[in-house]
Amino acid sequence: MTFARHAPIDDREFIPRIPSWVTAARxxxxxxxxxxxxxxxxxxxxxxxxxxxxxxxxxxxxxxxxxxxxxxxxxxxxxxxxxxxxxxxxxxxxxxxxxxxxxxxxxxxxxxxxxxxxxxxxxxxxxxxxxxxxxxxxxxxxxxxxxxxxxxxxxxxxxxxxxxxxxxxxxxxxxxxxxxxxxxxxxxxxxxxxxxxxxxxxxxxxxxxxxxxxxxxxxxxxxxxxxARRAADLKAVAPKLRAKGAGDAVEMFLTRDAVTPAALPLPDRAARRLCDRLVDLGAVRELTGRDTFRLYGV
CATH class of the missing domain: 1.10.3290 (Fic-like fold)
Structure with a gap:
């Protein structure tokens, strides 16, 4: 069975937590x-x-x-x-x-x-x-x-x-x-x-x-x-991205745990700038803490 997907929900809605009577039970x-x-x-x-x-x-x-x-x-x-x-x-x-x-x-x-x-x-x-x-x-x-x-x-x-x-x-x-x-x-x-x-x-x-x-x-x-919250944030800033191929890059971030700039469908320099821009916008995170060989993800 394939899950029935609902239309995107209003920003005010949220995914409810599992009831405490379930998580607190011993x-x-x-x-x-x-x-x-x-x-x-x-x-x-x-x-x-x-x-x-x-x-x-x-x-x-x-x-x-x-x-x-x-x-x-x-x-x-x-x-x-x-x-x-x-x-x-x-x-x-x-x-x-x-x-x-x-x-x-x-x-x-x-x-x-x-x-x-x-x-x-x-x-x-x-x-x-x-x-x-x-x-x-x-x-x-x-x-x-x-x-x-x-x-x-x-x-x-x-x-x-x-x-x-x-x-x-x-x-x-x-x-x-x-x-x-x-x-x-x-x-x-x-x-x-x-x-x-x-x-x-x-x-x-x-x-x-x-x-x-x-x-x-x-x-x-x-x-x-x-x-879900992070993906919504990324989608919200996507229209602000002007680089050619930015839409495909956003889709990669929405489907992969981690992405290297080299894997993005942009020239190397443009890819790095896009990653830095998304980090500045709070839409993605740099996952390694390194200055080189960086990885990025939602």
Missing amino acids: AETLEDVAFLSGAVLNHLHVVMGRGDVPHTLLRDRLALRAAEACMAFSGRPERAGELRDAVHLLRPGDLPGPVGDTCLTWRRAVQRPVSIKALGRALPTLEPDQIATWLDAGPQGGSCAPVRRAALVLEAVLTAAPRADVSALILADAALAQALGWDHLVPLLAAGLKQADLRKRGADLRLACHRAVSASGTEAVRLAADL
Whole structure:
């Protein structure tokens, strides 16, 4: 199912937060935790149908957070800044290395609607038949509650390939998206799970997945609200930009977590001036804090 997109809303409206009775609850039993994760997913589903949310940008930023979590699972110290550098500062012919590869894998996973072909593009080491088999893990071809289905897929992949954290988490998020009727994968599980959770099985793993969805879903709603506001600010200043190609540049900022001036459809000098102008207008941020090799994003 594709989300029904509504017309842009009035500036006075805002994306409501998840009710405090959901975020403040301290549930312990599987039944209670499942109830709360369902409440979070319901709220997130409504948010994901809003026309003011920059959905592609949101997925790309959540993909970065998922990649960051996977780096931590593997014991590596790289965080968001290093992940961005590993992807956006690649020169032609360079190999991304394990850090960049993990980040690119997550980015590819969220770019296209969920399908066996799209997942195979993101996970080229897996055969399509294997992807299909894992996505159908669980009773009756995977027809069960969304988080339970995701947990079953996660367990199936990690049982067969204990070191395949990235593949397992991507396929679990894909199963969650399919069960919810979402057209694209929205990374939720990786950022909410702990390394020890990946060794759990059965009811313990389901409990961990429900908690992960509650935590990450809450953060996704907060991020969606923040990006919707920032996107509105960028669109508001767009008419003030006179550089040829500025419209296409704005669209890049609205769909990508980070952008280098060199990636913009303008000459190098004009691209740098445009980035500086957008920072001065408060429409984008410089993400690195460096004087050179800078990256910019909403």
